[in-house]
Amino acid sequence: MTRLQPQPGEVIDRDRPIRFRWVGRDHQGYAGDTIASALAAAGVRVFGRSMKYHRPRGLLSADFHDPNCMVTVDGEPNVRGAHRLVRAGMDVRPQDTWPSLRFDVKAANQLVGRFLGPGFYYKTFMRPARLWPAYEAVLGRFSHGGHAPSEPAPERYDHRYVHPDVLVAGGGPAGMAAAAAAAGAGVSVLLVEEEQELGGHLRWGGPDDLAALRDLRAAMAAGSVEVLTDSVVTGRYDGNWVSVLQRAGAGGATGTVRERMVKARAKHLVVAAGLIERPYVVGGNDLPGVMLSTAVRRLVNLYAVRPGDRAVVLSANASGAAAADDLSRVGVDVVRVLDARAGEDITRIRGRSGVQAVECSDGTVVECDLVVTAVGWTAPLTLLTLAGGRATYRADAARFVATGLPDDVSAAGGLVGDGTLEQLIEHGRAVGRDAARRAMRVASVLAAGVPGAAVPAVHDGHVDVPALQPAPHPELFLGATDGIVDYSEDVSAKDLRAAVREGYDSIELAKRYTTATMGPAQGKLEAVNSIAAVAAATGADLAATGTTTGRPPYVPVSLGALAGRSHSLLRRSPVQGWHDAHGAVPLYAGAWIRPDHYGDPVAEVRAVREAVGLIDVTPLGKFDLRGADVPSLLELLYVNRWRKLDVGSVRYGVMCAEDGVVLDDGVTGRLGPEHYLMTTTSSGADAAHDWMERWLQTQRRDLQVHVTPVTANYASINVAGPRSRELLARLTSLDLSASAFGYMRVRTGRVADVEDCVVWRIGFTGELSFEVHVPAGYGLHVWEALLDAGADVGVRPFGVEAQRILRLEKGHLIVGQDTDGLTQAYGAGLGWAVKADKPDFAGKPELAWQLMREDYLHLVGLQPVDGTAVPPEASQIVEDGTRIVGRITSSRMSPTLGRSVCLAMVAPHLTAAGTTVTVRLPGGGSLQARVMPQHAHVDPEGVKLRA
Amino acid sequence: MLIPCPLCGPRDALEFRFVDETVRRPEPQSASPEQWRSYLYLRANRAGAVTELWLHRSGCRQYVVVERDSLTNTVTAARLARKEAVS
Known part of the structure; x- marks a missing residue:
């Protein structure tokens, strides 16, 4: 192959040569070239090896879905070589080749191919099971695809949320027309196109196509449509939740972001995905030099690449004729055009590392280096079937069509039927106008559900969408000899026949047994041929054989795109900065970062046992409870009794779920007649809040209680140790004496000049201790004041590790550490708290x-x-x-x-x-x-x- | 899936937490182990019309009774749990 003279529709910029590396050697392409087109122009015919038999493979469809040219680019595996554009300095390597592309050891598999039938691995490596690790080590070398990089991805990934009125999937003529018409009707439109430029098949068409493309692009540029190129709709979910993968395209539309997952809530979805050309299953159909007619047209018209010197064309439709014309125009010798509609056929393609000749159905053998097939189209119906549509086979058109779409999804253009360019555009326009009308109706319904929102007027006008029927097309799937059905999985027609013979006679079973359509291409090119192969083996027709179930994602999505930007939602106490500055070793506990210790947890324990220590317990869940019925709520939530808790007292409570399993524990204090402060475990705070509200909203709606979560409103500091009273007394006027402030009592007052602190006397550590809840803004102030005031009594901060040791010495349990999801109250030794004579509480019967x-x-x-x-x-x-x-x-x-x-x-x-x-x-x-x-x-x- | 929250309007299901099918809590004083464990563990898991309790956790934090079709995820009604007739 070589570069042709400039072509009218070419997308390469001959003034901008780009140098890159392929198998370690320098190559040159032009800006706009894909990796595959640049290499093809340089004469490369073999891009990789097939998965099982390691047969040489060349370009087949020359687009994103081409199964034969997956490459590794700068360490990134499984890059679609016929889609990714060349970039200066990129290092491109083939995959599935060992030790080299030219000489492949595993190509010996071809010789033993008759032993590598379907299920070979399942059958051969089953027994003895103890040898599996050894098998696995060897088979791992034979696994296909690139190797996952071991380094973290240097690029960033992101998410974006959009709410377009109409989302159009597919930027060919019908999709562009639909998008423009919908935008013209006054709704917001997002148009998503898989390739780097809008236009679909017009891009590689003749002068009329290019003229129409210019008009459509001009209309698009003038309107308000947001266009995402090099982006794919990967799935459609309930309520038109549509996921779009946006790649870093040619223009770097995503900036420094490598890939972006765009999550769209569309009021209406228009699918205008066009048609995908099908390969022909015949012996030798995977030799380099066998191409689809659309691949030839792309190479010639978009990239000015001469795909071969002597071509044989097998054609059943206009695309084959157009490819033959393109080839003749650029000087390729089209030695034979076989008209499949007239019964002419190719019976076998001969060659070793590339096409050398074809055997024709009339017995002649024609020498050539290029075989072009145009034997039919597959409608990519996945998005429509994901939306609830059914795929129905039309034998007269040799393809599946979708029926039964929901109200908020429609299809436009080639996916629906065939027609002239004018008819396709007119169909797209009508679908676009109808989509806008339906989107406005949805907007009106949605707005009506928002209290106080203005409801937009609905236009009840009707839009006539012209009928678009699939054109008659002969059924051409399997030729006279067995060829490859699934290129990426190396599954032949013979393999599928063998699978049926072994009893895997439904398409879903044969697919899984042979892995046909389960490779990286996910059956985009091969699904219908695999159905035809199963149908031929079972004797059923395609309609009765049916299709496999399409599932998202439509194309592979990188894990980075799914993960998106890294959000660290870390909760920090107001004292955490102090901890950081004083050598605290961080402990990540749920959403919180906390000090695990400050270097010597044992010394911290001794300080608490012998003098006094401070621990920041801000993450404790805290709830402000007010109302006349708080005791009734507490009686339900906790196994304990609460009615007699007087103002100024605190009590340790045990919360169980309805199955009696210990859910949470904590201290609750009564601050006033109808005012309580409840604490929960740090990790259980959110669940406890949900649980409280569930009782109040669904079971006991009669209770007059208001629950306010105040976890972050207070900084909480536990002052623990025999000298804690002495220390705290220096900073508060509250009388802390044993007689005035007994164990399990609470006071509110001033601490270190901060008003409205809640102080209660409890003892998780087993020492005399006071827990001080300080308005959060003053948390750091009180912490530092306590440390300053206590220097002479040996105060020191202690972390979670010291607290864990202290409480274990004291035998205090931690819910979730010393209990698990089966531990009921009596098993945890908490039976003393259970007041079985209460009429009701959560978990009582259990x-x-x-x-x-x-x-x-x-x-x-x-x-x-x-x-x-x-x-x-x-x-x-x-x-x-x-x-x-x-x-x-x-x-x-x-x-x-x-x-x-x-x-x-x-x-x-x-x-x-x-x-x-x-x-x-x-x-x-x-x-x-x-x-x-x-x-x-x-x-x-x-x-x-x-x- | 969109859930039409009675306070916030139609919101994505991601904002909600599914809580449970709506089940009646037996009288704890008199419930037999069979009745209580049916309340704890046995769910109809119907294919078709279901009535469920959801919590608008990332929104108004209200419990919402949602009627939907579990086959199509079409939501036909959503009411505040606190406004439901006491069962």
């Missing part, structure tokens, strides 16, 4: 039934006999060597006791104090541990807490 059972695990305190050993959390507790009878839920080395301490879930017969259990360690081995009389390892009597 907890009553749990009391009657003895078959559940119990949470116990546990100490390894060897106090230096810390069994990892989640270690199993076993009996008789293998039977699992429990697990370690929490374990740490206790700095206070100088030995390891645990909480564990154990079977009921192991709960007695002093029972020795066996803990199986993850690395093998085991240790003995003793069940303790209570959860608390330190200060079980609670003397420190109540000091």
